[in-house]
Amino acid sequence: MKLVILDRDGVINEDSDDYIKSPEEWIPIDGSINAICELGRHDFIVVVATNQSGIGRGLFDEYDLARIHQKMCSAIEDAGGFIHGIFFCPHAPHENCNCRKPKTGLLSAIASEFNLSLEGIPFIGDSLKDIEAARSSHCDPILVKTGNGEKTLAAISGKDLKGITIATDLRHAVPNIIDRYS
Ligand SMILES: [Zn+2]
Structure with missing residues (x-):
């Protein structure tokens, strides 16, 4: 089984400092939906792992999150x-x-x-939290420059970049994943 793990905000959709609280605020990053479809065409199982602290902070609830995910999944399935x-x-x-x-x-x-x-499973994220979680779980971290990606890249010094694959965005990361993990 080939699995890919994706962070959500800043990888699949545009991130916001104000949190994504409603389906209306969920806007896909250019090319991300087709990139996910492309992974499926190459028999990858695509799974999302996302921090949604806006729930714990009382900014939205699990019902709002379900509606947001319904919008995301429908866009991908369409x-x-x-x-x-x-x-x-x-x-x-x-x-x-x-x-x-x-x-x-x-x-x-x-x-x-x-x-x-999860050893050697590609995990695509835009934040240091993603890279660290990926490393702790022996996944292969892939950092995209969308969302917090540029900031994250600037924050990691040369040696810390060891083992991290850098990609412009999900669209550009996917062909490399297909080559490397198929
Ligand atoms: Zn938790």
């Missing part, structure tokens, strides 16, 4: 693709849960759900 699972952390940072990235709870949940090891 284009011929599929998201096989969405794993989210609803907690605020002060709750000290085990699922908020950079912790690895979401990734362990994915490993159990799909009954596989």
